[in-house]
Amino acid sequence: MSIAPPYVRFQGVQKSYDGEQLVVKNLDLDIKRGEFLTLLGPSGSGKTTSLMMLAGFETPTQGEILLAGKPLHTVAPHERGIGMVFQNYALFPHMTVAGNLAFPLRVRRMSAVDIELKVKRALDMVQLAHLAQRYPAQLSGGQQQRIALARALVFEPSLVLMDEPLGALDKQLREQMQLEIRRLHRQLGLTVVFVTHDQAEALTLSDRVAVFNDGVIQQIDTPKALYEHPRNSFVAHFIGENNALPGTVIAVSSAECRVRLNNGCEVGARPATNLLAGDPTSLSIRPERIELDRPSPNSLPGRIEELIYLGDHVRVRLNVAGHQEFTAKVPIADMKDSWMTGQTVPVGWLSHDASALDPLLLH
Numbered sequence: 001m002s003i004a005p006p007y008v009r010f011q012g013v014q015k016s017y018d019g020e021q022l023v024v025k026n027l028d029l030d031i032k033r034g035e036f037l038t039l040l041g042p043s044g045s046g047k048t049t050s051l052m053m054l055a056g057f058e059t060p061t062q063g064e065i066l067l068a069g070k071p072l073h074t075v076a077p078h079e080r081g082i083g084m085v086f087q088n089y090a091l092f093p094h095m096t097v098a099g100n101l102a103f104p105l106r107v108r109r110m111s112a113v114d115i116e117l118k119v120k121r122a123l124d125m126v127q128l129a130h131l132a133q134r135y136p137a138q139l140s141g142g143q144q145q146r147i148a149l150a151r152a153l154v155f156e157p158s159l160v161l162m163d164e165p166l167g168a169l170d171k172q173l174r175e176q177m178q179l180e181i182r183r184l185h186r187q188l189g190l191t192v193v194f195v196t197h198d199q200a201e202a203l204t205l206s207d208r209v210a211v212f213n214d215g216v217i218q219q220i221d222t223p224k225a226l227y228e229h230p231r232n233s234f235v236a237h238f239i240g241e242n243n244a245l246p247g248t249v250i251a252v253s254s255a256e257c258r259v260r261l262n263n264g265c266e267v268g269a270r271p272a273t274n275l276l277a278g279d280p281t282s283l284s285i286r287p288e289r290i291e292l293d294r295p296s297p298n299s300l301p302g303r304i305e306e307l308i309y310l311g312d313h314v315r316v317r318l319n320v321a322g323h324q325e326f327t328a329k330v331p332i333a334d335m336k337d338s339w340m341t342g343q344t345v346p347v348g349w350l351s352h353d354a355s356a357l358d359p360l361l362l363h
Helices: 047-055 097-107 112-125 141-153 171-188 199-205 223-228 233-238
Strands: 008-016 022-031 036-040 062-067 082-085 159-163 191-196 208-213 216-221 243-252 257-261 266-271 280-285 298-309 313-320 323-331 344-349 354-357
Touching: 008 047, 022 047, 022 216, 036 047, 036 199, 047 062, 047 082, 047 159, 047 191, 047 208, 082 141, 097 112, 097 141, 112 141, 112 171, 141 159, 141 171, 171 191, 171 199, 191 199, 199 223, 208 223, 208 233, 216 223, 216 233, 233 243, 233 280, 233 354, 243 266, 243 323, 257 280, 266 298, 313 344
Parallel strands: 036 191, 036 208, 082 159, 159 191, 266 354
Antiparallel strands: 008 022, 008 062, 208 216, 243 257, 243 280, 257 266, 280 354, 298 313, 298 344, 313 323
16 A cells, blocks of 8 residues: 655755854754644744745745645745735735635636636635625624634645644633634635744644744654653643653663662653663653642652642642742642642652653753
8 A cells, every 4th residue: 555645745944044143053854634723832933934835935045845746946925826815814905805806816817607607616615695795893802813824725735734823812712712723624624834932822723733942843653652652751841731850860761760769769761762771861840730739659748838729720839849939730629628828748659650751951
C-alpha cells in the first residue's frame, strides 16, 4: 500500500531578514491533505514567518516549499489558490458583506451567476446569509471574523492559512469560533495551517501541533502526545501548566528512572529523553496528576501555601523541595476539610505521570 505524498512540504527552509540572523532554521515539515496543523510558539519563534512563506508574502532565504508536489517559488501569492484569514479581518469597509465575498471570485473572472451562487453558499456555511447587504462597520467582531472566514472559503480552496484569526475576540466568542472552524474543517475536508500563541486553542483545534522556539520545531505531535509526553522542557512548560523539579538521574531503565531531587529525596519518573545515570534533569509533572495526602509510590513533604476554590476543583499551591510555586489541582470530591495553609502534607505522583527531561532545553 503506497503512502500518499504530503500536500505541503517544507524542505530545508531558512529565512533571514538581515542576512545574518535566521528567523527560521532548516525547517523540514510535511503536512497531509485534509490535516489541521497548528504552528504554536511564542512571539519571534518563526511560526508566522513560516506561514507567510507558504502564502507567498515572504520568500525563503534557502530551501524549497512545495504544494501538491509543485515548487511555489515562482508562483505569485494570488495564483497559489490559498485561502487566507487574518487577525484584523482585512475586510473592505466600502463593500457590503456580499461584495467582500464576491471580490476574490471577480478576480478569478467567474460569471455573475456562479458568483451569486458561491457567495450564498459561503454565507450559509457561516450562518450569516441575512447580513449579506450590511457593511463591515455594522457587524460585531465575531460576525466580521465569520465573514473573513467565509471570504477565505468562497472560492473553494483546498488549503486555508489562518494567522492568529481569533486574537481580537473575547473568550466566549473565541470558543464559539473555534467550534465553527473545526466544524468547517471537517465538513469541507480542508487542509488548514493555523498560527497561534494560545496553547489551549492549539490543543482544541488541531490534528497535530508543531511547537516552535527560536526558529526550530521543538516537537510536532498530536495534542495528547504533546501534553502527556513532552520531549523537552520547553514543550513541557509551553503546553499547559507544569511543575518542574530539578534533580540528578541516579538509575535508568527502559520504563522508569530514579531521580534524586536537590533536597535529597529520591523519586521515580518516565525517562522522556536519552538520559544516563549522573545526568542533571528536570522533572515535569502536571498539576492534575499530583496526589495530596494519600499513599503514593513517590512521596515527599509539601507545605500548603495557598488554597483557591475554583468550583469543580481546588488549586493548592505548595512549597515542595524548596519550590514555593508547586501546584496541585484537586477535585472537590478529593479535598479534605482539614487542609489549611501552613500544614505539611504528603505530595506524590505515579512514576509514569512524571517526565524526566533535559534541563538544558528549558528556556
